[in-house]
Amino acid sequence: MKIMNMVNAINQAIDLKLEEDPDIVVFGEDVGVEGGVFRVTENLQKKHGARRVFDTPLAESAIVGSAVGMAVAGLKPVIEMQFSGFVYPAMNQIISHVARIRNRSRGRYGAPMVIRMPYGGGINALEHHSESMEALFAHTPGLKVVIPSTPGDAKGLLISAIESEDPIIFMEPKRLYRAIKQEVSEDKYSIPIGQAKVLSHGSDLTVVAYGALIREVQRAMVKAKDMGISVELIDLRTIYPIDKTTVIESIKKTGRLVVVTEGPGSFGVGAELITIANEEAFLHLEAPPKRVSGFDTIVPLPKGEHHYIISPDKILFEIEKTVKY
Amino acid sequence: MLEEFDSFKTEMFQVMDPAGNITKPEHFPKLKDKDIVGAYKKMLFARTADLMVVSYQRQGRIYTYPPNQGQEAISGAVAQIIRKDDWLVPAFRELGAWLAKGASLKEIFMYFMGFEEGSLFKNARNMLPMNVPIASQLQHATGIGYAINYKEKDEIVYTFVGDGGTSQGDFHEALNFAAVWKVPVIFIVQNNQFAISVPFKTQTASDGIAIKALAYGMPGIQVDGNDFLAMTKTFEEASEHAGSGKGPVLIEAVTYRMGAHTTSDDPSKYRTKEEEDEWAAKDPLVRLKKYLMTQKLWTDKEEETITGQYKKEIDRIFIEAEKHTDYPLEDVFKYQYADLPDDLLLQKAEHEKFLNWKASRK
Ligand SMILES: Cc1ncc(C[n+]2csc(CCOP(=O)(O)OP(=O)(O)O)c2C)c(N)n1
Numbered sequence: 001m002k003i004m005n006m007v008n009a010i011n012q013a014i015d016l017k018l019e020e021d022p023d024i025v026v027f028g029e030d031v032g033v034e035g036g037v038f039r040v041t042e043n044l045q046k047k048h049g050a051r052r053v054f055d056t057p058l059a060e061s062a063i064v065g066s067a068v069g070m071a072v073a074g075l076k077p078v079i080e081m082q083f084s085g086f087v088y089p090a091m092n093q094i095i096s097h098v099a100r101i102r103n104r105s106r107g108r109y110g111a112p113m114v115i116r117m118p119y120g121g122g123i124n125a126l127e128h129h130s131e132s133m134e135a136l137f138a139h140t141p142g143l144k145v146v147i148p149s150t151p152g153d154a155k156g157l158l159i160s161a162i163e164s165e166d167p168i169i170f171m172e173p174k175r176l177y178r179a180i181k182q183e184v185s186e187d188k189y190s191i192p193i194g195q196a197k198v199l200s201h202g203s204d205l206t207v208v209a210y211g212a213l214i215r216e217v218q219r220a221m222v223k224a225k226d227m228g229i230s231v232e233l234i235d236l237r238t239i240y241p242i243d244k245t246t247v248i249e250s251i252k253k254t255g256r257l258v259v260v261t262e263g264p265g266s267f268g269v270g271a272e273l274i275t276i277a278n279e280e281a282f283l284h285l286e287a288p289p290k291r292v293s294g295f296d297t298i299v300p301l302p303k304g305e306h307h308y309i310i311s312p313d314k315i316l317f318e319i320e321k322t323v324k325y
Numbered sequence: 326m327l328e329e330f331d332s333f334k335t336e337m338f339q340v341m342d343p344a345g346n347i348t349k350p351e352h353f354p355k356l357k358d359k360d361i362v363g364a365y366k367k368m369l370f371a372r373t374a375d376l377m378v379v380s381y382q383r384q385g386r387i388y389t390y391p392p393n394q395g396q397e398a399i400s401g402a403v404a405q406i407i408r409k410d411d412w413l414v415p416a417f418r419e420l421g422a423w424l425a426k427g428a429s430l431k432e433i434f435m436y437f438m439g440f441e442e443g444s445l446f447k448n449a450r451n452m453l454p455m456n457v458p459i460a461s462q463l464q465h466a467t468g469i470g471y472a473i474n475y476k477e478k479d480e481i482v483y484t485f486v487g488d489g490g491t492s493q494g495d496f497h498e499a500l501n502f503a504a505v506w507k508v509p510v511i512f513i514v515q516n517n518q519f520a521i522s523v524p525f526k527t528q529t530a531s532d533g534i535a536i537k538a539l540a541y542g543m544p545g546i547q548v549d550g551n552d553f554l555a556m557t558k559t560f561e562e563a564s565e566h567a568g569s570g571k572g573p574v575l576i577e578a579v580t581y582r583m584g585a586h587t588t589s590d591d592p593s594k595y596r597t598k599e600e601e602d603e604w605a606a607k608d609p610l611v612r613l614k615k616y617l618m619t620q621k622l623w624t625d626k627e628e629e630t631i632t633g634q635y636k637k638e639i640d641r642i643f644i645e646a647e648k649h650t651d652y653p654l655e656d657v658f659k660y661q662y663a664d665l666p667d668d669l670l671l672q673k674a675e676h677e678k679f680l681n682w683k684a685s686r687k
Contacts, residue, residue: 033595034522055523057492058459086458089493124388124439128457267670295672297661300390302439302650307676317679 004184004201007177009151010040010116013158016188018048021076024162026053028063028080032095037082038118038177060090067113071167077113078162084119084171085128099142099168114161118174119147120212120262121309124302131299132211132263137169138272140242145169145239146193147219149176149214151183156191159198164193180215196243198250202232204323207315208247208273210236213260220258222318227293229323239269248280255286255324258325261287262313265293292318326352327562327574332535332545337579339549340558343616347554354557360405363533364553368401371421372610373429373635375584378437381643382588388539390437393420395513395551395583398609400425402556403513406564406576407483412630413452414466414484418515418582422483425558426452429641434646441656442649451480460490463499463512470508470573481567483508486549489520491534500575504541511563514575515550517582523594545681550578551609554616573605591595633650 004012018024026041026048030054032210034040045053056063069076081087085135087094094115102110144166150152154172161168173296199214200221209217214235220230232250236243251257258279261272270291277289292315300308328522330338340349347353351429356364375393382390393400400421407413413426423433427449436443436510444454456462465620473480491514503510514534531537538545544566548559556578563574581604585592592601640679654676658669 029520030522035594037521037589056529058489058520058523059492059527060482061494062492088458089461089495126389126457249647255370295676296669298655300652300657301436301441303650304439304441304657305655307652313683314679317682 001183002186003181004151005178005181006148006151006154007038007040007185009155009184010158010172011042011044012184012186013155013162014041015044015047016297017078017159017162018044018052020182020188021243022196024076024078026078027056027178029058036080036128038174039170040116041080045209049312052184060086060088060220061065061093064090064098064115068093068101071113072101072109072110076162079110079115080115081115081117082132083129084117084226085131087095087115087117094137094143099140103142103201110165111151111167112165114168114170116170116172118177119171120173120175121182121299121305122163122212124177126279127301128144128248130305133237133263133293135263135268138269143167143169144193144241145171147171147173147239148237149211150180151182151237153197153235155184156189157193157237159188160190160193163190169191171211172226185224191237194241194243195277196237196244197235197245198246198307199235200231202230202254204230205258205319206234206247206254207234207237207258207260207319209260211262212261213310216310216312217260217315220315222311223316224319227320231319236269242276243278244274244276247276251277251281251283255284257289258292258315258318258322259289260292260310261294263294264296265291266296268293285324290318290322318322326558327544327546327566329471330546332533332538332547332575336522337549338555338559339552340554341552341612341616343551343612345513345612345619347616352555352558353628354554354561356405356554356557358620358622361613362617363491363618364401364405364557364624367404367424368397368553368610368613369628371397371400371670373632374639375420376433377636378558378641379584379588379640386643386647387434387437387587388439389587391418391587392561392582394519395604395608397421398553398556399513399550399578399580400513401609402555402560403483404580405557406560408481409450410478410480411451412466412469412482413449413451414462414469414482415483416462416487416490418487419485422485423449423452428452429644430642433569434643435649438646438649440649440652443662452617460486460493460495462486463490463496466500466501466510466512467503467506467508468509471506472505474506475510479568480509481564482508483513485511485513485515486535487517487520488514488518488525488528489523490514491537498536498658500541500543500573503573507568507570509570510573511560511567512573512575514577515580516577517580519582519586519596521586521590523666524595526527533577535575535577541575543559543573545575545577547577547579550580551607551612558619572656580609581656583608584607585673589656
């Protein structure tokens with residue numbers, strides 16, 4: 001065991017896989033010499049060489065599009081979009097090819113790859129550096145979407161993602177990159193994709209969240225506890241395929257659901273979870289399921305970001321309303 | 326001159342060498358002595374502001390900022406040529422060009438302090454906000470060019486991109502459309518040798534960017550971007566070309582980003598001190614100053630006095646910008662749509678309910 005932050009843990013997951021599987025290649029903008037703008041791939045080029053870990057010209061579409069060709073020809077690309085807000089030039093490749101080549105070729109070809117990207121707000125950044133658009137990817141048939149909330153989960157989930165035969169969008173909560181440290185095993189281990197985790201057991205209400213907002217929910221839970229509210233917290237960990245079983249079981253137990261997401265609420269992950277609650281646990285519901293989400297607006301620049309970012313108080317507000325309903 | 330230095334020859338156009346000597350007097354731009362002094366002062370102002378922002382950032386008074394140091398001659402030359410009605414379609418590293426168009430330093434500070442209002446550029450005619458998604462702005466420039474032709478206006482579009490940006494599909498697509506449509510657009514590539522940590526040789530296998538113009542069917546020229554006189558001469562001719570219905574021009578300004586990529590970057594990770602020193606010797610301000618001093622148009626004394634004045638003025642503007650702290654909730658919603666959907670008003674109202682609840686608990 002070693003104390004690691006999320007940057008260290010992700011770095012180690014990639015490092016271990018590079019050591020183990022000679023077909024893995026790691027590339028993107030600034031990932032080689034510099035080791036990434038967040039230093040997530042630091043030292044990997046030094047250790048594994050510039051044939052395997054390298055900088056590309058500045059073009060997201062070509063990074064993803066080339067990765068499709070590599071994957072089809074037997075390599076395993078683990079690529080980086082510098083920020084999730086810069087994935088858009090590559091959306092054509094992701095939606096039209098990464099997500100579809102398996103179906104199009106009737107299973108003959110696949111595009112197993114991991115597309116890593118830091119996402120989310122809270123770092124006082126310029127425009128386009130704060131987006132949370134997991135819903136866009138989750139809405140695209142053919143993709144799997146993973147979002148860890150702790151260093152330990154990040155490592156285990158990334159190892160599974162790299163080993164997966166399916167393409168994985170791996171979204172990293174950049175606000176937590178260095179904010180949380182915990183003991184993480186230095187061995188190779190994996191956490192299955194598609195499994196949520198119950199972080200705390202409770203009886204009054206189920207809160208489902210993921211990524212950077214887990215910490216905010218936990219902060220809200222401290223106050224909820226003082227108010228005598230017992231919260232069951234589920235960390236979704238994988239957005240798609242969504243772990244219905246864990247969520248439904250919990251709702252059946254508590255009868256109440258609040259979903260917390262950072263991106264715009266409408267047509268999002270919260271809507272999906274509430275649909276699941278309605279379809280699978282309707283008769284167990286004692287209050288209308290509720291979304292806490294970003295507004296359906298563009299993330300404001302730093303001086304307005306506090307209006308947008310979900311605070312523990314906002315979560316508590318909805319928890320209280322839902323429990324008192 | 327555009328023909329003489331056509332991109333296929335890959336000879337870099339230069340009028341003044343790094344020592345400030347005029348090597349090609351036949352290409353001296355149409356500038357009077359006082360214009361050159363004026364231009365030097367503007368570049369000095371931009372440099373002073375730029376360096377001060379970097380130190381404000383270190384003091385935690387402003388967020389991430391992309392320094393311009395070393396690239397001032399390019400914007401300085403645009404400032405000489407761009408007209409009130411011409412369009413400026415920015416990237417994010419051409420401070421002098423923004424100021425020339427009428428963007429105020431206060432707005433620029435506010436933008437980097439985290440206010441959208443800093444993108445307003447109230448007094449700048451025909452200027453778009455800064456553009457962060459690399460190279461996407463070039464297509465807007467092409468479209469503006471189409472509208473100018475369509476409306477038969479006498480306007481030219483100046484647009485900026487970095488060397489890294491030339492790798493994007495958007496760069497290729499914008500230039501291709503522009504040449505097919507023969508639009509009055511001047512594409513300015515600030516080849517500052519790096520895209521964050523990635524050096525030019527990783528960006529393209531080509532010797533340069535200007536040569537790519539040939540394949541699009543437009544003139545291209547590689548210019549010493551640290552030579553203010555060569556840059557000005559280039560813009561004189563490019564604007565003549567674009568403004569007379571002959572279509573777009575691609576200008577590759579060869580320069581060097583002397584500072585960090587942004588205030589969150591550490592260049593020592595990817596480049597050597599020797600390389601930095603080599604380029605420091607080609608500093609565009611030092612070069613123009615040498616020229617002005619040999620012409621007896623400028624003295625160290627003047628420089629000292631005026632730099633002192635600039636520092637005071639910039640600090641005053643910065644403090645004024647800092648006074649702006651208010652960011653009402655309404656501002657998050659107000660500009661999302663021309664016709665704001667009721668649903669967004671409801672979201673705002675819901676949030677206000679929460680704020681009231683929060684206030685009542687204190
Ligand atoms: C589409 C897109 N991808 C990535 C980024 C992140 N990024 C910001 S600046 C930059 C490098 C730009 O290099 P260059 O075009 O040479 O311009 P310079 O910064 O050197 O002026 C990168 C990769 C971005 N802003 N937009």
